[in-house]
Amino acid sequence: MGDSAGQQTVKQQRADARAKKVERYQQERRAQQRRRKIAIVSGSIGGAAVLALIVTFIATAAEPAQRPQDIAIEGLQEFTNLPATHVGPAPVDYEAEYDMKPPAGGNHFQAWLNCGIYSEPQPNENAVHSLEHGAIWVTYNPDTVTDEQLDELRSAVPDQYAIVSPFPGLETPIAVSAWGAQITMDSPSDARLGQFIDRYWKSASAPEPGASCSGAYEGAGRVV
Missing domain, CATH: 1.20.5 (Single alpha-helices involved in coiled-coils or other helix-helix interfaces)
Structure with missing residues (x-):
């Protein structure tokens, strides 16, 4: 006891x-x-x-x-009972196994992705490990998001426990993910972006909130 x-x-x-x-x-x-x-x-x-x-x-x-857990977000998609086992080196097919694209949780590689802003796509399996630590992952379709929108998107996220990276083939211009939660939007000026950050950034609902988001896998194209 x-x-x-x-x-x-x-x-x-x-x-x-x-x-x-x-x-x-x-x-x-x-x-x-x-x-x-x-x-x-x-x-x-x-x-x-x-x-x-x-x-x-x-x-x-x-x-x-407002308490983070009380923030209502329109269009929020939640995923429950996600496993969090370290796997590899074979990649995880998150779309087939969990019906998620981009992924918002699930089994992942042992090394987490160092949080930051990236100009190149990042491995799903490393980014998901960062979500396990309470980070948020902002992904965007590089074919539909303008340079001005990208600047706005990058400036909207916290400078810690956040990842911004392109995601080619994304069905919507922007998707924002945390462990077990995701929203999609057309523009970084969407008010739900701030609501999602308020609710899920470093959230206690992540399996390992507060665990490190640096000192592990450094992805290609790190900007900040």
Whole structure:
């Protein structure tokens, strides 16, 4: 009983720590959105109106952040009871075995993919191992996503525990995956991108949240 209670305490501590990180991330994102709105509005209305707008934004800034697990995301696809066994060197056919493309979990190689931004496609089996550690994987079709959209996509993800890479043949312009969860979208300006990051980035629902996302397999075309 003592060991079980201790494990539960550690798990709760990790969950609490992640909740605080996500809350800070949400606050920073809301602050950035407020600054952008103020800059846009201030160019077209008088000083008194701008001041009133700023006061309104400050008043709403104190609103408590929504719990990550309570964030509802339209079009979210979830995958349950995924295995997490180390396999290889033969590749895993995720589409045939799990009906996932790109993969969002399942058996994978022993080495995880170092998190970062890549200009070249990455091995599914290494990227899935990173998802096991709580990373998110943003994939895009290089034939349909423009350079401007790619810049926006890269700037939208956290600088840790996130992977961005092209995925040739992707049926939609963009797919965003975490362990056991995935959404697709046409544009990086889709509000669901931020919602997905808020809910699944370094999520306690991953099998090994907080495990390293560096120091393992370095894929080709690493940009950042």
